[in-house]
Every structure is written in structure tokens, then in C-alpha cells.
Amino acid sequence: MTAKADSSPSGAAPGARSLHRFANPGRFLRASARVQVWLWMAAALVLGAGLVWGLLLSPADWQQGETVRIMYVHVPMAWLAMGGYTALAAASIMSLIWRHPLADLFARELSPVGALVTALCLATGSLWGRPMWGTWWVWDARLTSVLVLFFLWLGHAALTRAFEDQERGARVGAILALVGIVNIPIVKFSVDWWNTLHQPASVTRLDAPGMHVDILYPLLTCALGFSLLFGAVVLARTRAAVMERRIRALQLARARREEAMGA
């Protein structure tokens, strides 16, 4: 690491130097440009294969029939909603302790995507619940805690954008994200701790998955595909945000120069 590792135009906080190599926005842009192409291609390939496998080729369930195919979208969305939130919390810790400008941008660009996948999880779950359970919605612990998760995503997206000073918005958003992390174990374990209408976990349990492999493997493929797509979208948004910030800094510098020359 050289001493001049931080080429961030906005001039990061003094602590942001030399800690994480890829937190340097310039290096991040160069490295992610290469990664991004592969990420999009892998996402298209894996998700395409997973969706064809899950929606067309996999067997129906013995009692749910074809309705079970909603799972191939619903479950990956639920995993991404929780996994994405954990990433948001990790970025928030980096933002609060090490004052990483890149972690701020990442968190800010992550939350709208997180809100979207959580909304899709709730919508597909509702569509699935109506024919199977006999209701669109109940206030059981699992469904309610996922709704809270959705509001946390929305709140973070709104809060980080609500301040004139972006850095302050990022700080307040990070605090909200970290307070909200208590909800993640509640979402995960709600089905074990309390009686719920929602069934317990099928895949992540101590003994064998309660799912036949012909249903499990397409599900895992879809989950990987959606995760790659999620990663690609968030990466593209973060890149755009970094570039936007550079442009703003350059414009600011030019305006200052012109002002100085005019004076």
C-alpha cells in the first residue's frame, strides 16, 4: 500500500486511507469494470438455466401441484432480502467506524434494490398463500417481521437521501440499518420460536433438507442466479454513484477555477 492510496475527489475522512484496498474508489472502478461483465454474463446464464429448470422441467409437488413453482422466485427473494440486509449492516459498520466513502455509496445504492426484492418476496408469498393457505395475508410472526424488514429497507433508502449533506445522510442511514439488524434473526427464527402459519425452513435445517433433490437443485440454481443478478445490479448502481460523485467534484473544481480566474 502506498501512502497516497486515496484518490477520492471529495477527500475522504483521514481514517479512510490504507485500510481496505478496494475501498479506494479509483481502484474500485477499475476492478469492478472487469468483474461487472462476468457478473452480468454469469447471472444471465445461471438464472436462465435455473428458471427453465424450475418453472418448466422440475416436478410438481404432490399436494401443492404446480403452485409450488412460485417458490423458485419467492425463496431466492427472501434469502436476498435477508442476505442483502446483512450486507447493508456490514457496510454500515464500515461507514460508522472507518468512515469509508465507498461503504456509504454502496449502502445508499443497495437499499432500493433490497426494498424491491423484499417487496417481490411479500408479493409472491401473498400470491402463494391465497391458493394454499386460503388467505392473502395473516399477521403471524414471519410475515409481520418480513413486512418490518421491507419498511427498514424503504426507511434506509429514504433517510440516506433526505439530507442536504450526503455524509450526514449516510451516517444516519447507517445507524438505522444497524438498529434494524435485530430484525434479521427474528425473521429467520420466527418460525421456530413461535407458532406461525408460515412453515419452518426446508433447506437450512440440521438434518437433510425436507425437499426432494429434483425440487432442491433447481431452487438452489435460481437462488444463485438471482444472487448474481442482485450483485450485478448493486455493483452497477454503486459504480454509477462513484462516477456521479467524481463528476460533481470535477464540476465543482471547474466552477471554483473559473470563479478564481474571473475575480
Add this chain to the structure above:
Amino acid sequence: MTRKKRRLYILLLCGLGLGSATALTLTAFQDNLVFFRSPSDIMREAPPANRAFRLGGLVEAGSLERGTGADGKPTANFRVTDGAHVIRVSYAGVLPDLFREGQGVVTLGMMQPDGVFRAKEVLARHDETYMPPEVADALKRAGHWNPAEGAPPPPAEWNTAPRRGG
């Protein structure tokens, strides 16, 4: 470095406080967070009269009687069990597709003086197993599983079973 360390410790402390506060709150509200109560819960602590609550459990094998009410609506009488205790349930209305003997159900209604639970709403509760129809048929034919009796055998016994024939 000290400032970073201090921020780290403050964050850890806040996390500890927040975590314990949440754990305490959830423990305190334990009774209100359950979506339904099992027959054993109700035997242990009788629900207040004339208060609606949710009763959940499995539909006992051989207990389902379907009929038609005086107003032409379908009716169903069945027993809900959790293995230890049983409660009789009567319901007038259309049952969800997944409803069958051995299936989990959650019913909303009130206890009648005669000890029958009159349900206003019946929801089917799906378990966490996903099985292709051929595999389920093979298990039933081999006598390993009768769905009316309850949960399927441990997944390790069937989740890699070949899927052939119908």
C-alpha cells in the same frame, strides 16, 4: 487509531444493549407473538369465554365429516390434535384446497359451552416438505407413510429417491 477503536467499542456496546432489550421484549411478549394455540395450550389454560382465538394443530385421521348446512353451505366437522389433546371443531364454509386429514390447520373462532370450537375461518398450514407426486405415491404404496396420519418420514429416506413411474 484510538478514535476508530472508540467508535468500535461504542458500536459494540450499543449492539449489546439493543440486542438484550430486544430479547427481553420478545420474551415478555411471548404469549402475544404466537399466531395460534395448540389443544394442549388450551387444556393447560382455558381461553376466556366469548373471546375469539386461533386454534392450530393437525386434522385427526378419520375425524372429518363433510355435510351441507340448512342454508345450503358446506359444513365440516373434524377434530384438531397435537398428539396429546384433541378438540372438536365445527365449521360452515368452503375449506382451503390443502385441507385434508393429517394436514396442519389454523382455525379462528370461539369455544362453545359444549366444548366444540366453532370456527369462522379455516386456514391450511403447509409443512416444510416438498415431494414430487411419484415419490409420495411410492412411499404410500410401500406403506412407509399414510398422509392422514401426519408428517412424512425423515427426508433423508426419500429426498434422493429416483422419480420413476406414476
